[in-house]
Amino acid sequence: MKQYIVSGSCLILLSHLEHQNIQCFLHVPEDFSDLQHFQTFLDEKKIGLVIGIHAYKSGILLKDCQTPFLLVIGGTDVNELYKDPERFAVMSETLHRAKYTVVFSKYLQDRVLYLWSHLITCNTCFKPTDRCLCQYLISNNFPLPGPSEDLKIFLLVGGIREVKDPLYLVRQFSDICVFDCKRNNYEFLRGTVLVGCGGVLEGHCFGGLPRVLYIPGLSLGDTHAAIKGSSVLVNSSLSEGMPIAILEAMMLGTPVLARRIPGNETVVKDGHTGLLFESPQDFVKKAEQLLEDEVLRCSLQAKASEYVKSEHCMEKEAKMYLNFLEEMDEAQSLEAR
Numbered sequence: 001m002k003q004y005i006v007s008g009s010c011l012i013l014l015s016h017l018e019h020q021n022i023q024c025f026l027h028v029p030e031d032f033s034d035l036q037h038f039q040t041f042l043d044e045k046k047i048g049l050v051i052g053i054h055a056y057k058s059g060i061l062l063k064d065c066q067t068p069f070l071l072v073i074g075g076t077d078v079n080e081l082y083k084d085p086e087r088f089a090v091m092s093e094t095l096h097r098a099k100y101t102v103v104f105s106k107y108l109q110d111r112v113l114y115l116w117s118h119l120i121t122c123n124t125c126f127k128p129t130d131r132c133l134c135q136y137l138i139s140n141n142f143p144l145p146g147p148s149e150d151l152k153i154f155l156l157v158g159g160i161r162e163v164k165d166p167l168y169l170v171r172q173f174s175d176i177c178v179f180d181c182k183r184n185n186y187e188f189l190r191g192t193v194l195v196g197c198g199g200v201l202e203g204h205c206f207g208g209l210p211r212v213l214y215i216p217g218l219s220l221g222d223t224h225a226a227i228k229g230s231s232v233l234v235n236s237s238l239s240e241g242m243p244i245a246i247l248e249a250m251m252l253g254t255p256v257l258a259r260r261i262p263g264n265e266t267v268v269k270d271g272h273t274g275l276l277f278e279s280p281q282d283f284v285k286k287a288e289q290l291l292e293d294e295v296l297r298c299s300l301q302a303k304a305s306e307y308v309k310s311e312h313c314m315e316k317e318a319k320m321y322l323n324f325l326e327e328m329d330e331a332q333s334l335e336a337r
Helices: 011-019 035-044 055-062 075-079 085-097 106-115 133-139 167-180 220-228 244-252 280-292 294-311 314-336
Strands: 003-007 024-027 047-053 069-072 100-102 152-157 192-197 212-215 232-235 256-259 275-277
Touching: 011 024, 011 314, 035 047, 047 055, 055 069, 055 075, 055 085, 069 085, 075 106, 133 152, 133 212, 133 220, 152 220, 167 192, 167 212, 167 280, 220 244, 232 244, 232 280, 244 256, 244 294, 256 280, 275 280, 280 294
Parallel strands: 003 024, 003 047, 047 069, 069 100, 152 192, 152 232, 192 212, 232 256, 256 275
Antiparallel strands: none
16 A cells, blocks of 8 residues: 655545545655755655645645645635746646645636636535633633623634735634623623634734633544534634535534625525625624524534535445555556556
8 A cells, every 4th residue: 555645724625534444644845854854754754645735835835746736725725825927837736746736725726727727626524522601701710790500602713814815803702792782782792702713813813802712722523522512603704605604504513603604605695594794784684683583503514414415425435545545556556657
């Protein structure tokens, strides 16, 4: 059996391959000082295929790599990095040399076809732990607005960074919870907190406001448990390729309230698999619908679960990657004859 190296943040993909007894090495580009270091590692380990995550980050090494590779396109590649001519050149060269190119959604596929010309779709899986987000907040002495049994958590998952735009909702959410609830204008927000989970947004403060809490990045399993234990999964990003946290929330039965952008609209059909908002004011209106209308909430949960099981099946994803590997192995064998 050949060995493969998996590059980037791709633990889900790694689990698929290892489940099939394929030996993998998980690395990020920064683990290698230069191309020669990278190629020497591949040769010494007798690695037959590299799977790179993100055209630019992996492409810095892969564009001149002599080992065949499969490239998975990231949302940041086609939404942000293509704007820089030097980065675009790296991604273009990498795409042209890739044996296969994988994208996560129709939106990403259209963007790649617009910028270059390649294909395909991808999926998600989840493995929640038993950790309770509410108990985590209590045990770490976070200021909560009332009894834990009445707590309603709006969870924002992802790196707390500019493209995720986590501060888009923060100030207004805090002000409404603190001031308007007292005047009974937004009674439904009593006992509600907005929790941000992810890396730190440099130079900004996500927490520190009433009803707005920040917790550092959790393990994948604990993140899934946090999603499952929340009332609503929030996405306020400026751009997305494939919003994995949204798919995970759908599978875990947590309603989704997402900003109306192309990447989110790919998976969230407003009023069908989740709700979309266009402004902080619209967010508050849609939040009230989710918390007050139990029939709507249950309908969104059921349709979202049906969608993600149909369109983002873990078994289909595993089979797809294994087919790629088999085809590439077969092609290499024919070339060697």
